[in-house]
Amino acid sequence: MGVDAINLQKSVDQYNEAKKKGEDELFFSDTKRMIPVEQGPFYAIKFIARNLGTLGGATIDEKMRALKPDGEPVGNLYIAGADASGMYGKAYVDFEGGTLGFAYISGRLAGIDAAETAKESN
Incomplete structure (x- = not known):
């Protein structure tokens, strides 16, 4: 693996101790x-993390309009998909494509409202 054996052993020991104790004070993992x-x-794999989107993003209303802290919409600012708060709770869906439905419909709803707003302002 190309890692320091002593540090690897320390990590394994910390992990096993957290499991045994029922509390992970380093990463706050659910020990259950x-x-x-x-x-x-044991086997090792190379893992490359990626960022699929935000979690707990901007607050929105039912038209996907970004909201100010007082709950009023921000003019002409729409938030869709994973950048909108409230859809995913505290955890992101852990399978590919699991959030596409909300991404598609929130983008569509934002587009509909943006088009209607543009018509009204002309």
Whole structure:
């Protein structure tokens, strides 16, 4: 793997201790979902994290308009998909494509309102 063996052992020990104790003070993981690392064989994979979008983004209304802290819409500013708050709670859907439905419909609703607003201002 190309990692320092001593640091790897420390990480495994910290993880197993958190599981045993029932509390992860380093990463605050749900220890009920943790599986102790005790007996091999073990395998390593290269993992590259990616950012799919924001979580807990801008507050919106039913027309996908961005809202100010007082709840009033920001003129001509729409938020759609994962950048809108309230859709996903505290966790992002962990499978590919799971959020496309909201992305599509929120973009459509924002577009409809933007078009209607543009017509009214002409």
